[in-house]
Amino acid sequence: MGPRLYNNVDRYEVRFNETADYATVYPYVMADTVGGDLKEEVYAFSGGLAKPFGRFHLGLNAGFNGKQTYRDRDPRIKSISSDITLSLSAVRELDKYVLGLNLDGRKYNQENGLEFVSELGSPLVYHDAGLGVYNDLLAGTRTDARFGGFGYGVALQLAPRQYKGWTAHVGFRGLNINKELGTIRDYVGEIREQAVEGGIAYLYQQGRQHFIARADVSRVKRQGAEAKFNNQDAQVGIIKISEDIRYSNAYTKFNLRAVYGQTGGFADWFIGIRGNYGDHLEQYADPDRVQSYTYINAGLDLTGRKQLGKVQLAVHLGLSRQQNPDAASDWDNINTASAQYGMLERNFAFLTVSGTGYNGSVRADFPINQNIAGFIQAGAGYDNGPAKRDYQAMLGLRF
Amino acid sequence: MRQLNLFALVLLAGGLFITGCSKDDLNVKKSEVELSLTNPTGLKDVTVSNIVLAFKEVNSGKIDSIKAASLSTVNVNLPEGSYELSLDGDIRYSDDGGTYDAKVRGYQQSVVVKGNSVAVSLNLFLYNPTAQFVLKEIFFTGTVTPQGKTYNGDKYFIIYNNSEDTLYADGLIIAEAGFLTTTKRVYTPDIMDKTFTAGSMVMVPGTGKQYPVLPGKQLVVANNAINHKEFNPNSLDLRTADFELTLLPTINVDNPEVKDLINLSSAMTMHNRGFKSYVLARLGEGITVDQFKADYYYEPTYVNSAGNVSATKNVYKIPNAWIMDAVNLSVAPMFEWILTAPSLDMGWSYCGKVDSDETRYSKVVKRKVLSTNPDGRVVLKDTNNSTNDFEPEAKPSLMP
Numbered sequence: 001m002g003p004r005l006y007n008n009v010d011r012y013e014v015r016f017n018e019t020a021d022y023a024t025v026y027p028y029v030m031a032d033t034v035g036g037d038l039k040e041e042v043y044a045f046s047g048g049l050a051k052p053f054g055r056f057h058l059g060l061n062a063g064f065n066g067k068q069t070y071r072d073r074d075p076r077i078k079s080i081s082s083d084i085t086l087s088l089s090a091v092r093e094l095d096k097y098v099l100g101l102n103l104d105g106r107k108y109n110q111e112n113g114l115e116f117v118s119e120l121g122s123p124l125v126y127h128d129a130g131l132g133v134y135n136d137l138l139a140g141t142r143t144d145a146r147f148g149g150f151g152y153g154v155a156l157q158l159a160p161r162q163y164k165g166w167t168a169h170v171g172f173r174g175l176n177i178n179k180e181l182g183t184i185r186d187y188v189g190e191i192r193e194q195a196v197e198g199g200i201a202y203l204y205q206q207g208r209q210h211f212i213a214r215a216d217v218s219r220v221k222r223q224g225a226e227a228k229f230n231n232q233d234a235q236v237g238i239i240k241i242s243e244d245i246r247y248s249n250a251y252t253k254f255n256l257r258a259v260y261g262q263t264g265g266f267a268d269w270f271i272g273i274r275g276n277y278g279d280h281l282e283q284y285a286d287p288d289r290v291q292s293y294t295y296i297n298a299g300l301d302l303t304g305r306k307q308l309g310k311v312q313l314a315v316h317l318g319l320s321r322q323q324n325p326d327a328a329s330d331w332d333n334i335n336t337a338s339a340q341y342g343m344l345e346r347n348f349a350f351l352t353v354s355g356t357g358y359n360g361s362v363r364a365d366f367p368i369n370q371n372i373a374g375f376i377q378a379g380a381g382y383d384n385g386p387a388k389r390d391y392q393a394m395l396g397l398r399f
Numbered sequence: 400m401r402q403l404n405l406f407a408l409v410l411l412a413g414g415l416f417i418t419g420c421s422k423d424d425l426n427v428k429k430s431e432v433e434l435s436l437t438n439p440t441g442l443k444d445v446t447v448s449n450i451v452l453a454f455k456e457v458n459s460g461k462i463d464s465i466k467a468a469s470l471s472t473v474n475v476n477l478p479e480g481s482y483e484l485s486l487d488g489d490i491r492y493s494d495d496g497g498t499y500d501a502k503v504r505g506y507q508q509s510v511v512v513k514g515n516s517v518a519v520s521l522n523l524f525l526y527n528p529t530a531q532f533v534l535k536e537i538f539f540t541g542t543v544t545p546q547g548k549t550y551n552g553d554k555y556f557i558i559y560n561n562s563e564d565t566l567y568a569d570g571l572i573i574a575e576a577g578f579l580t581t582t583k584r585v586y587t588p589d590i591m592d593k594t595f596t597a598g599s600m601v602m603v604p605g606t607g608k609q610y611p612v613l614p615g616k617q618l619v620v621a622n623n624a625i626n627h628k629e630f631n632p633n634s635l636d637l638r639t640a641d642f643e644l645t646l647l648p649t650i651n652v653d654n655p656e657v658k659d660l661i662n663l664s665s666a667m668t669m670h671n672r673g674f675k676s677y678v679l680a681r682l683g684e685g686i687t688v689d690q691f692k693a694d695y696y697y698e699p700t701y702v703n704s705a706g707n708v709s710a711t712k713n714v715y716k717i718p719n720a721w722i723m724d725a726v727n728l729s730v731a732p733m734f735e736w737i738l739t740a741p742s743l744d745m746g747w748s749y750c751g752k753v754d755s756d757e758t759r760y761s762k763v764v765k766r767k768v769l770s771t772n773p774d775g776r777v778v779l780k781d782t783n784n785s786t787n788d789f790e791p792e793a794k795p796s797l798m799p
Contacts, residue, residue, distance in 0.1 A: 119549060120755075121757030136458060137457050138458075139753075140730075140732030140733050140753065141755075230481035242428060244427040246427060285425035286459065286478055287461065
């Protein structure tokens with residue numbers, strides 16, 4: 001049996017999205033302009049087995065991640081999602097290295113509903129299609145959506161048998177998710193995403209000294225195929241008459257990271273530096289809208305760790321600076337008095353603002369009995385660019 | 400050496416996709432639309448000019464407009480979709496009596512544009528914005544009490560004499576649609592181009608000249624003609640209304656000082672989200688109420704979503720020729736069709752931008768002012784297009 005997880009999350013002032021797992025199903029989320037705080041409960045567990053066959057090792061791993069999202073005032077979102085993963089691994093031992101191959105499969109589902117109990121009325125519920133566009137014919141009171149789809153992936157890794165030497169990895173993954181709405185028979189939207197990623201790293205460990213440097217790159221392209229409908233009459237209902245790929249979001253990320261540390265002295269300590277570059281382009285066709293930006297991010301972080309009796313105390317401090325060399329946006333055919341225009345402008349400003357970020361956390365790990373250990377973690381962060389504050393408190397058990 | 404080759408292979412595979420983001424060529428499919436205009440039947444030597452043609456794609460809400468001095472066919476390249484077509488223009492025609500200039504319109508919903516080319520025919524019709532009684536204001540949303548409860552008895556109509564002559568309200572009928580603008584069905588018989596299907600109907604009493612209305616003057620028809628402020632401080636005082644309705648017994652409060660309208664069919668309960676349409680009409684020459692009820696009752700049928708035939712009962716057909724004004728009401732996300740022939744009203748107005756909009760209360764649809772004559776008489780806008788003629792979500796004129 002592998003890790004099991006229960007997570008209870010409060011999300012504050014969520015607007016323009018009444019669907020869980022935004023990163024998985026975007027841009028086809030159900031939305032309104034009211035929103036509000038959200039509660040999320042996440043249940044996850046995974047497990048697997050591995051068996052050697054000569055110079056090969058074969059492994060099988062399965063995982064389940066379930067999430068319930070809800071709000072106890074109007075608009076009353078109730079969303080239940082499940083994400084099941086299955087991974088098959090094969091590792092071949094070479095002289096100084098091991099070569100691993102991973103095949104991944106994924107099944108995703110979400111039931112997404114919205115209710116109102118106010119006697120006086122409710123706001124417009126619409127179904128976002130990307131960059132503030134939504135289908136007028138589907139907007140109104142269609143408050144039941146279903147998402148379903150599958151993912152797949154293949155990855156190849158090369159790593160040294162000892163903690164010294166070069167590692168490399170390359171992978172490809174794909175995701176297809178469809179959205180259905182109420183009693184409409186046809187899909188209203190279909191997400192198709194493909195991603196490739198790769199990287200190299202160098203590991204060095206000698207006595208008390210530890211060093212790792214790695215470079216990663218990834219490119220993701222998501223497209224959205226959107227249906228158009230005709231409302232013939234109440235008998236036939238709404239029927240699909242056309243479909244086009246109208247949404248696209250593509251981004252490339254380069255990440256560099258190096259960490260040096262020493263363990264075994266008065267206290268363990270690690271110092272890390274990182275640099276990131278990202279290039280994003282998001283588009284919608286008819287109306288033609290686009291937002292694009294690049295960013296460069298550099299950061300420095302320090303971690304100290306000290307054993308105090310049975311308690312291990314760790315302190316982490318981080319500093320980062322982000323600059324956006326290029327940023328452009330164009331919103332065709334939009335009412336500048338609309339809530340969607342305000343949302344787009346605020347979102348673009350958030351994505352493209354330069355700033356300096358500070359973060360820190362403290363964590364204490366302690367044994368509870370022979371088989372169970374616990375930890376308490378508290379953290380905070382602030383970025384003066386978007387004036388974003390993060391607070392984190394975590395209580396955990398490890399079995 | 401073999402391990403180095405493997406390492407190089409992994410690095411090479413990773414390096415293949417190190418590229419920046421380039422613009423995607425997102426294109427929507429388009430169709431070549433050939434639109435032909437069909438002139439009103441029975442006219443000779445027809446010339447249509449000053450044409451404004453609008454193609455509204457109902458999924459995106461995008462409108463492509465064309466203006467032309469004259470044309471009989473239109474070729475336009477449009478994205479695939481479901482379109483609402485509307486045309487406004489001038490027409491010159493002749494008959495045995497001479498040559499005439501008039502206004503012409505065309506309107507068609509649910510035009511599917513798909514494939515390489517599509518041929519569409521649009522029927523044109525004459526319309527005559529002759530001034531008569533018009534519906535000046537319709538207060539159908541009701542109000543909300545300080546406790547946040549809905550309050551319904553304070554709705555009203557204002558009927559306005561938009562002509563330069565004294566008109567008599569005797570026998571004037573306010574009819575509410577028997578169908579909904581939010582539920583489009585294929586009714587049998589399909590007689591919407593010739594008649595209006597009425598559910599509730601109320602009629603002003605009188606012998607013919609009992610209730611004169613001077614040019615530029617109005618009549619207030621209240622639901623309950625009482626001082627509603629006694630029950631709801633957010634409401635209004637309707638004791639000075641000219642007429643009141645007789646509502647369902649559970650919500651009717653009679654003011655003996657105010658004359659009641661005659662219920663010709665079921666009691667009128669105005670839809671507080673505005674899913675219905677209203678017309679002003681008079682019975683045809685020589686038609687009595689009893690004759691109307693006997694001869695103009697009908698039960699249109701439709702096939703429901705389960706495939707079964709259902710009938711709509713307790714509705715009457717009012718010939719378009721008897722109708723002097725019509726107003727379609729709906730809500731944008733719910734709108735499916737207008738309930739009148741486009742010649743009576745080819746648009747619709749609203750209170751509420753969404754279904755059950757909680758901001759719709761204490762708002763009316765109010766007819767816009769076209770001009771004010773030197774004698775001070777206000778002329779209201781009446782082009783038989785409620786989208787253009789009415790101010791939606793306006794403040795009730797009877798509310799202080």
